[in-house]
Amino acid sequence: MTSAPVYLDYAATTPTDPRVAEAMHACLTGEGAFANPSSIHVAGRASAALVARARARLASLLGTDANRITWTSGATEANNLAIAGAAKFRAHRGKHLVTMLTEHKAVTATFAALEKNGFDVTWLRPDADGLLSPAELQAAIREDTQLVSIMHVNNETGVIQDIRQLGAICRERDILFHTDAAQSVGKLPLNLDDLPVDLLSLTAHKFYGPQGIGALYIAERPGCHVLPLTFGGGQERGLRPGTLPVHLIEGIGVAASIAAGQMQEDLQHVASLRQQLCSGLGDIPHLVRNDAPNNTYPGILNVSAAGVEGESLMLGLEPVCAASGSACNSTSGESSYVLRAHGLDDALAQSAVRFSFGRMTSSADIDRALERYQWAVNHLRAIAPIVNANPCNASP
Amino acid sequence: MLLPEPYNETVRACFHDAAHAGELSRDYPQKCASAVAESAQGAQIALAAGIDAGIVREMRFRVWGCPHLIAATEWLCGQLESGPAAAMENFPLQEIMRQLSVPVEKTGRILLLEDALKSLTRQWSRTD
Numbered sequence: 001m002t003s004a005p006v007y008l009d010y011a012a013t014t015p016t017d018p019r020v021a022e023a024m025h026a027c028l029t030g031e032g033a034f035a036n037p038s039s040i041h042v043a044g045r046a047s048a049a050l051v052a053r054a055r056a057r058l059a060s061l062l063g064t065d066a067n068r069i070t071w072t073s074g075a076t077e078a079n080n081l082a083i084a085g086a087a088k089f090r091a092h093r094g095k096h097l098v099t100m101l102t103e104h105k106a107v108t109a110t111f112a113a114l115e116k117n118g119f120d121v122t123w124l125r126p127d128a129d130g131l132l133s134p135a136e137l138q139a140a141i142r143e144d145t146q147l148v149s150i151m152h153v154n155n156e157t158g159v160i161q162d163i164r165q166l167g168a169i170c171r172e173r174d175i176l177f178h179t180d181a182a183q184s185v186g187k188l189p190l191n192l193d194d195l196p197v198d199l200l201s202l203t204a205h206k207f208y209g210p211q212g213i214g215a216l217y218i219a220e221r222p223g224c225h226v227l228p229l230t231f232g233g234g235q236e237r238g239l240r241p242g243t244l245p246v247h248l249i250e251g252i253g254v255a256a257s258i259a260a261g262q263m264q265e266d267l268q269h270v271a272s273l274r275q276q277l278c279s280g281l282g283d284i285p286h287l288v289r290n291d292a293p294n295n296t297y298p299g300i301l302n303v304s305a306a307g308v309e310g311e312s313l314m315l316g317l318e319p320v321c322a323a324s325g326s327a328c329n330s331t332s333g334e335s336s337y338v339l340r341a342h343g344l345d346d347a348l349a350q351s352a353v354r355f356s357f358g359r360m361t362s363s364a365d366i367d368r369a370l371e372r373y374q375w376a377v378n379h380l381r382a383i384a385p386i387v388n389a390n391p392c393n394a395s396p
Numbered sequence: 397m398l399l400p401e402p403y404n405e406t407v408r409a410c411f412h413d414a415a416h417a418g419e420l421s422r423d424y425p426q427k428c429a430s431a432v433a434e435s436a437q438g439a440q441i442a443l444a445a446g447i448d449a450g451i452v453r454e455m456r457f458r459v460w461g462c463p464h465l466i467a468a469t470e471w472l473c474g475q476l477e478s479g480p481a482a483a484m485e486n487f488p489l490q491e492i493m494r495q496l497s498v499p500v501e502k503t504g505r506i507l508l509l510e511d512a513l514k515s516l517t518r519q520w521s522r523t524d
Contacts, residue, residue, distance in 0.1 A: 307460075309438075309460055309461055309462060311462045311463060312411070312461070312462055312463050312466060315403060315408075315411060315463045316411075316412075346438075347438065379412075379414075380460075382417065382418075383414050383417035383418075383457075383458055383459055383466065384440075384458060384459070384460045385431065385440045385441075385442045385458040385459070385460055
């Protein structure tokens with residue numbers, strides 16, 4: 001690759017905001033808050049104060065109290081702790097759990113593990129727009145249902161679920177409602193004091209913070225608790241033991257503060273970039289947008305190109321860094337299970353590209369992506385056998 | 397340090413400049429064509445050769461598949477064009493795997509190209 005990369009994979013991870021990096025760096029020096037925050041000496045107390053400040057900053061972003069936040073290594077761990085921890089805590093009441101086929105693997109794999117350990121899981125399918133209807137959830141709930149987990153913003157499509165309505169259905173029935181909000185925290189307004197959400201997972205590196213730090217929000221209400229999955233020194237009220245990484249926690253705290261301060265600006269920026277991208281894509285025939293027209297986070301645009309092979313499309317896109325709907329370079333060539341659950345056929349699902357962008361993306365980046373995408377789609381259609389060159393007969 | 401490049405320079409060059417993609421540009425004393433498809437990955441290959449006096453005057457292809465398959469087909473067409481038609485009887489599997497650094501797990505896709513060439517050669521043999 002000779003050209004500079006154009007990074008449009010913000011849903012995978014965002015670049016760290018320079019202000020976050022600067023604050024983290026200060027922690028790592030001899031003069032910084034590097035000490036173990038569990039230590040009672042003055043240096044430890046300085047670190048503990050910094051951890052408390054970061055917890056308060058994140059809580060403020062989420063509209064909740066700082067004591068509701070448990071640090072984790074990221075959203076995967078938070079999802080595991082929320083789902084497995086809550087399911088085990090409430091197992092004496094019942095063993096029925098509900099989730100969706102379109103969840104992130106950190107969620108689906110946790111439910112699959114619980115299924116192997118005697119829990120009964122109902123896997124809900126979205127409609128063609130990727131949305132879960134409240135009626136569908138209501139129909140799935142049983143007397144012994146203890147936990148429902150529905151993600152807020154889908155990581156592949158950007159589709160936003162109505163967690164207020166879905167959570168309310170659970171709250172009415174005293175069922176715990178968990179949401180994986182890795183793609184929405186810091187990007188969309190959330191006020192947990194006003195939402196029927198019991199458990200919420202997040203990670204810093206999706207909103208310009210560092211990789212390796214996340215959190216689980218646990219609401220304060222009767223019956224809402226999780227059992228720990230790991231054991232050790234009792235940190236985080238015994239829910240997630242282990243020495244706290246102060247520099248990472250400082251990073252997530254600063255990232256949360258920045259997000260709270262410029263969320264509207266960020267949203268307007270990505271909405272404008274999305275408009276530019278959609279407008280340019282409109283010139284290319286036989287594209288399918290994989291989202292919900294009025295319920296999609298604007299920083300993610302997932303599009304399939306009929307008649308185009310996914311791995312070749314990714315090579316043609318270079319130097320644009322986007323995500324593919326297929327497992328490139330694998331023998332399986334397996335297409336995205338999320339898009340398959342949306343109802344896309346295998347050919348369209350494996351031709352999907354997820355463009356995701358954010359704070360540091362420029363209009364010139366979108367222009368470059370459009371130029372490369374248009375070239376790649378036209379090139380691959382031009383060399384395809386006639387049956388594929390006509391996307392109306394695109395399925396290989 | 398970056399992970400190893402999945403595609404070498406030959407693959408990139410053949411992929412981006414697929415000069416032999418398309419249809420035969422004119423009529424020839426001998427023309428043969430083949431088309432093969434693979435169900436697992438959905439790959440498809442169509443080959444066409446224009447032959448005159450035992451020489452492959454023009455080789456053309458169409459492909460739906462991964463970059464290695466596209467590049468292998470372009471490379472093969474370049475190798476066969478302007479050479480004796482009899483050369484079509486020998487599919488250079490090892491040479492393709494080596495020149496294009498094809499990952500071993502993609503061997504099946506290259507064998508699909510061999511099927512396409514065999515089918516083309518059978519037609520040529522019948523008409524020769």
